Amino acid sequence: MTGEALLTVDGLVTKFDAADGVVHAINGVSFDIRPGETLGVVGESGSGKSVTMMSLLGLIPSSVGRIAAGTARYRATSGEVDLLKLSERQFGRIRGREIGMVFQDPISSLNPVMTVGRQIAESLQRHLGLGRRESRSRAIEMLARVGIADPSHRVDDYPHEFSGGMRQRVMIAIALAAGPRLMIADEPTTALDVTVQAQIMALVRELQAESELAVIWVSHDLGVVAGLADRVLVMYGGTIVESAGVDDLFENPQHPYTRGLLASIPGTGLAGSRLASIPGTPPSLQHELKLCPFADRCSHAIDRCARERPGLTPISADHSSACFWDIDASRQRDGVAVIAQREGM
């Protein structure tokens, strides 16, 4: 987990063109991930987790959205590329081959009229140039690797013949078939029940132990991320508000939003006590973000938060927060970067 980053995202901005104006979905997201590392990305719906991942793989349809700024340097086997500037054709050698993706709903994410074996084989034929027979036996191997029993028979089955958890294993087999070094999993266990969720998480850990596979695991479930990630990004309003090692984040959260999230996990309070929640609603992303996105829901907000937008600033080694206020010391933090200001202030 040491050494050079596999992927370095810097200042990603993604916008959508809606009927009633521009939606500023991603407002400057920067992070990196090293080989073999597991990066958890948490945040509520609409915080920009999925859009960030789709942006990195060029899966935002050009008819609805565009990447307005940023770089995403990926160390591919053939040399470094900027994912945000690739053509559709160039992406063909990245998707599946370098970066595999697993989606949330395994039944709708698999082609219903194609056997799982062929869906795995497609990737092998495309990226490794394997023939029909070779790719089929490799597909059987992949099914065995992701823990499907009797893979040589199951390879000819269709997605509807598998259970939810088995389908997600098939999705992982598809994503990893051509041997990518990064797997992006977008809420892969959200549609599964808890025991199956644990099995899938265990499987991913096993697969990571076999190779230097880096994993970006997107979830709105802090519990899942706590059990899996090395490092965690907390997203809010299309920005990263806090980034820290997993233990550090849970023991010493710095951003008021992260604290709110942790406080609202059921089971941490007394039995029968009211569930904690964060008052207010997520921010509208209709305007360019020039103030702290969390300011109007934050109990620690000061005047400055409504005028200036704090940048993600290091607090200690490998722990950053985007907040002007130091909650523990009850005073403004020094040296917080200001990355935007409202005009006329």
Add this chain to the structure above:
Amino acid sequence: MSSLTDSVAPAARSAVPNPLARIARNYYLRRVAQSIALMFGVIIIVFMLVRLTGDPASLMVAREADAEQIAEIREIYGFDKPVVEQLTTYLGDVVTGDLGRSFLYRDSTLELIVSRFPDTLILAATALAFALIIAVPLGVAGGSNPGRPIDKLARFVGVLGQVTPSFWLIMLLIVYVGVKWGLLPTNGVGTWKHLVLPAFALSVGAMGQFVRLTRSAVLEVRNEDFVRTARSKGLARRAVARRHITRNALLSLVSVVGVQFTYMLGGSIYIESIYARPGLGQLLDAAVRARDFPLVQAITIFIAGFTIIMNLVTDVLYGLLDPRIRHGG
């Protein structure tokens, strides 16, 4: 030893299957059984309808026939017997391939139908081919490029095809392509040239429907999650379009193709009469005009039977193409 028989017994019991239960489990057998039952239902209804309209004997004779002649007809055709007896006799005849004798042609109705049907079948099959060859590529191209000129063309063809009456179009084609420009024959059968105008006229309705259906199916499938998965595998745009989008989109076309094909048999009545093609449609037209009620009845049953078989073929085809139907109990 006893433990062995104990363990074998339950398996042996389930291995002696109730044949009905086995038919119910197998999708194809179930559909065949349903079709046979339906065919009998159709024959009974056609048989009863004729009797509901009054004395069939009076339908079969000239208007000026006297009571004696009618009574004679009644006896010849067995109309004086109880209805249930007539029905069982008729069902027996149908099962053995006897659909009655034509009044007009003084010949076996089945032989008449069999001699005329190939022409109609070729016409309808050619029309279906025209419709598919034009509609599928146009629908796929339109659905893949929403809002572009090709999509506007697809939508235009879709609506135009569905609102154009084929009997009007065939007359227009005869007048312009046949008479004024002299490019193709104006009537009759013979060469492939005789097939072009009537088949095209017969195809436009289906063509319109196919274009619209293909287009909307492609539009829908494009946004499916599995298409995103296919793209995330790094497949080329073409491969995604062909293997994942088009294949799934065309599934919804299968059932409609079968239905349209049987509609075309009905549509051939006008086209064949206008273009003077001696097919089944023209035979039916002549039979109705001449009040040849055994022939009308035979053609009705024949077309109904053909429709049922087409539906069966469609369902079997569907089962082969969509594994979810094949396995879904």
